[in-house]
Amino acid sequence: MKVIADFCIVPLGVGVSVSKYVAECEKIIAAAGLEFKLHSYGTDIEGEWDEVFTAIKKCHERVHAMGSPRISSTLKFGTRTDRDQSMQDKLNSVQSKLDG
Numbered sequence: 278m279k280v281i282a283d284f285c286i287v288p289l290g291v292g293v294s295v296s297k298y299v300a301e302c303e304k305i306i307a308a309a310g311l312e313f314k315l316h317s318y319g320t321d322i323e324g325e326w327d328e329v330f331t332a333i334k335k336c337h338e339r340v341h342a343m344g345s346p347r348i349s350s351t352l353k354f355g356t357r358t359d360r361d362q363s364m365q366d367k368l369n370s371v372q373s374k375l376d377g
Contacts (some may be wrong), residue, residue, distance in 0.1 A: 285319030288345035
C-alpha cells in the first residue's frame with residue numbers, strides 16, 4: 278500500500294541546532310529509494326508503507342546512535358485506495374486552482 282507521510286524528527290538533549298541529525302535522516306530516506314521533499318519543519322515521504330516506516334525507524338535508530346538520548350517526532354500520513362496520487366499530484370491540484 279502506498280503512503281504519503283509528513284515526518285518531523287526532533288532530537289532532544291543535543292543542543293539547539295538539529296540540522297546534522299536531520300541531514301542524516303535525509304540520507305537514510307534517500308538510500309531507501311523513496312521520494313521525499315525536505316521542508317522547513319519536516320520531510321514529506323512517499324512510497325510503499327513498509328519502506329516508509331522502515332526508513333523512519335532507521336532515522337530514530339541513527340539519531341539515537343549519534344548521541345541523542347531522547348527523540349520527539351511528529352508523523353502525519355495518509356493512504357488512498359481509489360487511485361494513485363503522488364505528492365506532486367497533490368501540489369499540482371492546489372496550484373491549478375491558484376492559477377485559476
